[in-house]
Amino acid sequence: MSLLPKPNEIHIEGLNKSYAPQAAGDVHYIIQDVNLVVKGGEFFVLLGPSGCGKSTLLSLIAGFVSKTSGQVKVGEKEVERPGQDRAVVFQQADSSLFPWLTVRENVEFGLRMKRIPAVRRKEVSDRFISLVGLKGHENKFPRELSGGMKQRVQLARVLSNDPAILLMDEPFGALDAMTRRTMQRELVNIWRDTDKTVIFVTHDIQEALLLGGRIGIMSSGPASQITHVYEVPLGYPRDLTTPEFQRLYNQIQSHFDD
Ligand SMILES: Nc1ncnc2c1ncn2[C@@H]1O[C@H](COP(=O)(O)OP(=O)(O)OP(=O)(O)O)[C@@H](O)[C@H]1O
Ligand SMILES: [Mg+2]
Structure with missing residues (x-):
């Protein structure tokens, strides 16, 4: 042992x-x-x-x-x-989302960095976007979301990276x-x-x-x-x-x- x-x-x-x-x-x-x-x-x-x-x-x-x-x-x-x-979910979502990326692109960011193929990225982001209740909002930008929605995008992104x-x-x-x-x-x-x-x-x-x-x-x-x-x-x-x-x-x- x-x-x-x-x-x-x-x-x-x-x-x-x-x-x-x-x-x-x-x-x-x-x-x-x-x-x-x-x-x-x-x-x-x-x-x-x-x-x-x-x-x-x-x-x-x-x-x-x-x-x-x-x-x-x-x-x-x-x-x-x-x-x-170590992945961090911050108290304020604004400090971590990329404003120029959509919800889906934000969630897939880490997977893209790890060169995960697009099909797999979509599977993972679909799973966590729907888990946090943001289905239908995939193509929105952070500025189009409420505070709580931004917080949920952050959570979906962190979970997608499986830290x-x-x-x-x-x-x-x-x-x-x-x-x-x-x-x-x-x-x-x-x-x-x-x-x-x-x-x-x-x-x-x-x-x-x-x-x-x-x-x-x-x-x-x-x-x-x-x-x-x-x-x-x-x-x-x-x-x-x-x-x-x-x-x-x-x-x-x-x-x-x-
Ligand atoms: N970057 C910083 N520079 C100087 N002081 C800081 C900094 N960050 C936090 N502090 C101080 O450290 C103390 C603890 O702050 P911290 O944010 O860790 O508390 P917290 O328990 O998370 O509070 P809350 O529940 O309100 O989020 C506070 O007095 C704060 O003013
Ligand atoms: Mg605090």
């Missing part, structure tokens, strides 16, 4: 991040001493109040921002830059309640069908409990940390009307009352 970490496992140790230039003796950390192991194939939710540093932590794992000190490893490798193994690790930053925040529930359900289905590691950021306790195998609670910033990690002892699909769900909800809520 190998003791090497799986390539879709994430190890974070003593991680510190300050955006300010380092002046001696005057360091303001956004996150400070974050420690976390996310196993390969796990669905991990990061839950915390607005501004605590969730997006910062996700960007550090994605390799978009550089750490101040500490360690972030994916598999055996220290994260230094973005990589094809080993999915980093999702409040991906459903801009969606109406009904679409949101559909997307939550589909995401769980896709995750269960594959061996993807998912790190999903939200500030919504109900969403965290509907999705996560484990939930990491981040304290409010500055110098935010992961203060508690909950195992969610519920199967899928989850029923938010059960007393057990409510009990877990209250338990997690109690971290944010003060």
Whole structure:
């Protein structure tokens, strides 16, 4: 048996991040001493109040921002830059879609880069465009879409690339309640069908409990940390009307009352 970490496992140790230039003796950390192991194939939710540093932590794992000190490893490798193994769904879809490409072209972009033949590209994009409920909108440009529709294009694109690790930053925040529930359900289905590691950021306790195998609670910033990690002892699909769900909800809520 190998003791090497799986390539879709994430190890974070003593991680510190300050955006300010380092002046001696005057360091303001956004996150400070974050420690976390996310196993390969796990669905991990990061839950915390607005501004605590969730997006910062996700960007550090994605390799978009550089750490101040500490360690972030994916598999055996220290994260230094973005990589094809880690796909990110951003909080704001506008920051990632190509405005000059149609919905279908946006979704197929990564496949085209990988030189996947057109017939196969179409199969994959058809599957994910219809999964996110955008059938019939394939030829529209991002400027012709609503915020929620753009967010769904982003999701379809990321899923088409079939990454080993999915980093999702409040991906459903801009969606109406009904679409949101559909997307939550589909995401769980896709995750269960594959061996993807998912790190999903939200500030919504109900969403965290509907999705996560484990939930990491981040304290409010500055110098935010992961203060508690909950195992969610519920199967899928989850029923938010059960007393057990409510009990877990209250338990997690109690971290944010003060
Ligand atoms: N590029 C940056 N330069 C300087 N400060 C930043 C930068 N990005 C984030 N910050 C600061 O870091 C802190 C954490 O921000 P971050 O976006 O990580 O929080 P968050 O938990 O994702 O919040 P939200 O739930 O509102 O999205 C905030 O105080 C923010 O002002
Ligand atoms: Mg954020």
